[in-house]
Amino acid sequence: MLAKRIIPCLDVKDGKTVKGINFINIREVGDPVEMGAVYAAQGADELVFLDITATHEGRKTFVELVRRIAKNINIPFTVGGGVSALSDIEALLSAGADKVSINTAAIKNPGLVDQMALHFGSQFVVVAIDANEKEGNWTAFINGGRIPSDKELFSWAREVQDRGAGEILFTSMNHDGTKNGFACEATARLSESLSIPVIASGGAGNMEHFAEVFTVGKADAGLAASIFHYREITVPQLKEYLQNRNIPVRI
């Protein structure tokens, strides 16, 4: 049976791992390659590395880091953050990334999703959507959650699927950093309306939250950062917990 995936996310700034709380107040927590290798050894199913400064600074360091990750880590990983041109994507894929996620660039230029799918294949294309709910309406935000766009979460996800995205990484800005649980209702609605996998992100605070997002939220994968980085829960503990709840996981 296809397993539900547990994905630690590592935000990278100037080659170091950080975790933003509600997308601001950044603090350093370690070396991305070293941390990635630890997670892989612990049984993480996949890793996501987001270059959170990429929009403002050069990308060369990040491409070099991606090459180091690929050389050292034996599980799949997605990279993203400030990716806006096909040439960036090509550089990241040839450095060894398994998937590239785009966010702001897709909203500004939706045709980029079609081009990525055409040039590299849908399996390499993850569209990340940071969305905020207000009075029942989910709006996608750009520039690391700083600026609202004119896209509505569900219709936008459907559109990128039709344009050739292979996967959706949905972050609820309302839940991110709160540790009160994932946006299960919105994740379920997203997952049920799409035929591509959905990674849920934002709000993980304990193991129960993962069980909820896989059952109630119908997510294909659950992503979290701080609870893993600060060792509040470990991947093996989490997987054992999920297995005991009859949720299929790779152990």
Added chain:
Amino acid sequence: MSVDYALQRLGIRAVITNDHESIRTADKVIFPGVGEASTTMNFLKKEKLDILIKELKQPVLGICLGMQLMCRHSDENDTPCIGIFEEHVRKFTPETGTENINKVPQMGWNSIYKLKGKIFANISEESYVYFVHSYYVSTGNDTSALCNYIHPFSAALQKDNFHATQFHPEKSGKAGSAILDNFLKI
């Protein structure tokens, strides 16, 4: 690239080439692949690599699209393939109404079973390995491992010196490294 890195982790230096002489004289040949069947087959034909691969005598390992192209035929753009394995390549088609449960591509870790042959020596039944694919190889005489997604399909094939995996051993953690290592030791 990822396969090359995985081989480096096992202490093996690989040469990435389409040169006939280098391929013919190699100790082992790995034929990985991602992409679309007809475009890749056209490239192989243009380079006459389709004929070369079929005639190789040393251990050969096809991965993902590589495995599919070693079959007889792929439904992806109705493409005649190399024809080492007699199995057919078909598209995952979930029943109407189940598309949001049986998502295509199959992406992620799934367990493999009924493992046969040298590359699965010491690999436990129900080991998890990493898959990303929209097309699958049907089951048949050459099937050396099964996986179940929507229905059972060939997770691996083997015939004579030819081995192939639908999953990515280079991305499948410890189990994947062990499978690659087994292949290198044949």
